[in-house]
Amino acid sequence: MSTPDEETLSARVGASAFAVAAQVGGVAILTARLARRLFPPRVDGPELLRNLYKMGVRSLPIVGVTALFVGAIMVVQAGVLIRRFGAEGLLGWGAGFATVREVGPILIALMFSGRVGANNTAELATMTVTEQVDALSTLAIDPLSYLILPRVISMVVMLFILTIFGDVLALVGAAYTGQALLGVNVATFWNGLLEAIRVWDLATGLIKSALFGLIIALSSSHYGLTVTGGAPGVGRAVNASVVASATGVFISDYFSTYVLQ
Amino acid sequence: MIEVHGLSKSFAEPVLRDVSLTVPRGCLFGLVGPGAAGKSVLLKCLVGLVTPDRGAVTVAGETVTGLDELSLQRVRRRFGMLFQNNALFDYLTVGENIAFPLRRMGVTDEAELAERVADRLRAVSLVGFEARMPSGLSGGQKKRVGVARATVTRAEIVLYDEPAAGLDPVTSQKIFDLLRREQRETNATVIMVSSDIDRLLTVTDRVGLMHRGELLFDGTTDEARSSLHPVVKQFIHGEVEGPL
Ligand SMILES: Nc1ncnc2c1ncn2[C@@H]1O[C@H](COP(=O)(O)OP(=O)(O)OP(=O)(O)O)[C@@H](O)[C@H]1O
Ligand SMILES: [Mg+2]
Numbered sequence: 001m002s003t004p005d006e007e008t009l010s011a012r013v014g015a016s017a018f019a020v021a022a023q024v025g026g027v028a029i030l031t032a033r034l035a036r037r038l039f040p041p042r043v044d045g046p047e048l049l050r051n052l053y054k055m056g057v058r059s060l061p062i063v064g065v066t067a068l069f070v071g072a073i074m075v076v077q078a079g080v081l082i083r084r085f086g087a088e089g090l091l092g093w094g095a096g097f098a099t100v101r102e103v104g105p106i107l108i109a110l111m112f113s114g115r116v117g118a119n120n121t122a123e124l125a126t127m128t129v130t131e132q133v134d135a136l137s138t139l140a141i142d143p144l145s146y147l148i149l150p151r152v153i154s155m156v157v158m159l160f161i162l163t164i165f166g167d168v169l170a171l172v173g174a175a176y177t178g179q180a181l182l183g184v185n186v187a188t189f190w191n192g193l194l195e196a197i198r199v200w201d202l203a204t205g206l207i208k209s210a211l212f213g214l215i216i217a218l219s220s221s222h223y224g225l226t227v228t229g230g231a232p233g234v235g236r237a238v239n240a241s242v243v244a245s246a247t248g249v250f251i252s253d254y255f256s257t258y259v260l261q
Numbered sequence: 262m263i264e265v266h267g268l269s270k271s272f273a274e275p276v277l278r279d280v281s282l283t284v285p286r287g288c289l290f291g292l293v294g295p296g297a298a299g300k301s302v303l304l305k306c307l308v309g310l311v312t313p314d315r316g317a318v319t320v321a322g323e324t325v326t327g328l329d330e331l332s333l334q335r336v337r338r339r340f341g342m343l344f345q346n347n348a349l350f351d352y353l354t355v356g357e358n359i360a361f362p363l364r365r366m367g368v369t370d371e372a373e374l375a376e377r378v379a380d381r382l383r384a385v386s387l388v389g390f391e392a393r394m395p396s397g398l399s400g401g402q403k404k405r406v407g408v409a410r411a412t413v414t415r416a417e418i419v420l421y422d423e424p425a426a427g428l429d430p431v432t433s434q435k436i437f438d439l440l441r442r443e444q445r446e447t448n449a450t451v452i453m454v455s456s457d458i459d460r461l462l463t464v465t466d467r468v469g470l471m472h473r474g475e476l477l478f479d480g481t482t483d484e485a486r487s488s489l490h491p492v493v494k495q496f497i498h499g500e501v502e503g504p505l
Contacts, residue, residue, distance in 0.1 A: 126351070135348035138308050139365050140334040 023244065027222045034149055034218075042145040043153065051154035055116045059162055066111045067104065067166035071173030074099050079182050088184045092192025095174045097201060100167050105205045106253055108166045109212035112159050113245040117220040120151055121241035124224025125234040133225070148225070152217040159213030163206060204260045211256055215248040262286040262418065262450040268306060268316035276302050277313065278474040284467070287448045289441060291461045291482070293496065294471035295505060300454045301345050303471070304420045307452070308340055309333045320418065338366075341416035345423050345454075347407035349395040355382075355406050356391030362414045381409035384439055386432070400427040408436060412443060419444070421453045425460065433457055437464045458497060462486065470496060472505075 037043070074095040082091050124147065127133050133143050171193065178184040223241035227233045263284040270277040276299045284290045292300050305311040307318055309325050318325040325336055341362070349358050359378045368374055375391075382388055385405035395403060408424050424440060425433035437457075441464040444451045455461040462468065468485040470478040470493050478485065478493045485497055495503030 123352075130351070131344050131346060131348040132350055134305070134310050135342070135344060135350070137310060138337055138340060138342045139362050140337040141365060142330060142334065 023222070023240075026226060027218050030148075030222050030225070031218055033144055034152060037142070037145050037149055042142070043149045044146045047146060048150040048153060051150045052158060055151075055154050055158045056161065058119075059112055059115050059158065060165075062111050062115055063108050063162045063166050064169055066107055067169035068173035070103055070107055070166075071095065071099060071170035071175075072177040074103065074170075075174045075177040076181065079178075082182060082184070088182070088188055089192045091178050091182065091184050092175075092189040092194070093196035095178070095189075096171055096193040096197055099170045099174065100197065100205045101201050102205070102253075102257070104167050104170050105163050105209045105212065106249065108163050109159060109209060109216065109249050110246060112155075112162065112213070113216045113220075113242060113249065116155060116158070117216040117245050118238050118242050120155070120217070120220040121224040121238045122234060124148075124151075124221060125227035125237040128225055128227050129230050129233060143225075148221050151221060152214070155217035155220075156210055156213035159216070160206060160210050163209035167202070167205065207260060208253060208256050211252055212249050215252055216245045219244045219248055262288075262321060263307060263452070264319040265303075265307070266317045266319070268303070268313045268318065270299075270302060270306065270311060270313045276474050277306070280316070280471075280474070280476045282469060282476055282479060284450055284452060286450050288466045289444050289451045289453065289464060291465035291468045292452055292454045292471065293456070293458055293461065293468065295496070298471040299474040300471055301422055304342070304422055304452065304454065307420060308337055308342060339416060339418050341411045341414055341419040343407045343411040343419075343421045343424055345426070347395075347403045349403060349406055349410070351395050353395075354391065355387070355393045355395065355398070358395065358406060359410045359413050362410060366414060377413060378409075381413050384412075385409050385436070401429070401432065404428060405432075405436070408440070412440070415443070415447050416449065417447070418450045419452075421451065421455075423455055424453060425455060425457050430460075434460055434463075437461065440464070458499070462497075472496075 075091065078091060078094040082088060082094070124133075127147070133147070136143050136146060175186045175189040178189050179186050220241045223237045223244065227237040229236070263282075265280055265282040268277050268280040269275070280299075280303060292303070294300055302311055306313050307320070307325070309328065313326060316326070320336055320339065323336060325333070328336065350361065353361065356378050359381050360374045363374055363377060378391060379388075382390055385408055387402060387405055387409070390402070390406070395406065398406065404424070404427055408421070411419060411421065421440065425436050428436060437460050440451070440453070443449075453461065453465070462482050462485070465482045467480065468478070468482055469476055470485070472492055478488060478490055480488070485493065488494055488497065491504050494500070495505050
């Protein structure tokens, strides 16, 4: 016999598992419907350019600042070991390797999710509850081709580009922090970095960033389109989208790290 | 032109109950009824935005219910629609909102677009509002922009959900007269939902009355005025005493 408390607990666990499955299923269906619009490509050109510009430009400052500090933090963390063992030559490798493979892509993706993903959900959700999406449909416009596909493509492309930009800034931040805090020459830093790091390490980070971009784009669009309950619903959708994007980023990071070794 | 057969739809509870209705070509059909009767949902079923549980909608001989997205798009090109809450695109200016359906139909000549937008704004007494954003408009102004956008393509079927809500009596009557005049010019098939019954009945050919998801009455404007059906009588004449 289970106590009433256990029953409600298991019922709750069951209900939330069901809710998660429903959302994941929703994202999968959205993905399939979008994929159908890629062959042959049915994307609205002007909307694509507008979104590329908006998402890229909007994110530059926040990604720039994040990246510089990521680089600096990695050096501070590595500094303890570098000092103890006097291994200045390893600073570039120690800080750079983790930054371009892991910390850079994931932190930049999370900032991007908070900035662009949340904004995407809010915009789409508002358009949905105010029937603008329905209005597009009645004008014989396919909302997925016109609204969603340009946003998804823009987010994948832009997060990829922003991660390249962020990697560079993070390494610059690391190099100069190394000089300022640990007295490691900037040239020593670069030498250490370039000797140890392979193109594949950079590529790993960038492949991940494209994957993160796709996850953020799909989940933020999904929550925006499936919003219910008017203006309060928009707030809930943004909230759920940010949580789902972050979770998706971490889970996919775990698996892609395995696969891309 | 528009035929509805046995349409039923439930959300949490039934919203449309076995609604059947025929609106012939060139008819201006007024749809009235108390709040939450299902009028807006019925309009959305006609353009395929809401999928009914049972029944079928036929537009110009083509069955809309159950069409795939691409075929639906083809049918929707015949329609103009004004949403009850206007559904203006809030990221576009008033001018671009009105030009949007035209661009969509392949009009690319900027001079022609500007001229047709200006013509629409003149028709709804909003001359010079092209560059304004929807968020900076009053409720009635938004409604009139919505009317301008719904009429700009001169579609052969136009659905208006509350074209005069929130307008003063004079502007309301002007809008009704405008829509009637243009409907005659284009011989369009029009369904107009409005709570402003007195003014609505000055322009309708036929009237339908919905109540709790059912179409209780469907007849000519004169038949509606002289109907003895207790609900119709009470509603059309705005009486306080009665079954409603
Ligand atoms: N998407 C939806 N989900 C759930 N319920 C809905 C939905 N759309 C409409 N309803 C319900 O259907 C009923 C009819 O709504 P509808 O908007 O058609 O009323 P209406 O006749 O247009 O009323 P009004 O004159 O107030 O605009 C209402 O009870 C409404 O709550
Ligand atoms: Mg309504």
